[in-house]
Amino acid sequence: MPDPTHLYAPKNTTEPTQICEKCRNPYTLEHFQHGIEGQECICRRCLRVMGYKV
Numbered sequence: 001m002p003d004p005t006h007l008y009a010p011k012n013t014t015e016p017t018q019i020c021e022k023c024r025n026p027y028t029l030e031h032f033q034h035g036i037e038g039q040e041c042i043c044r045r046c047l048r049v050m051g052y053k054v
Helices: 044-049
Strands: 017-019 026-028
Touching: none
Parallel strands: none
Antiparallel strands: 017 026
């Protein structure tokens, strides 16, 4: 299954973005507000792959 590219931050966005430490892709900050302690620098997509229920 291909990566869902709609999750990545658009290139022309004015919203602040952050780089995920696992996949190194830029995401808007809402993708890092998942509430899992100690994983604040990892996006929701990577956390799901790692087995977390996000």
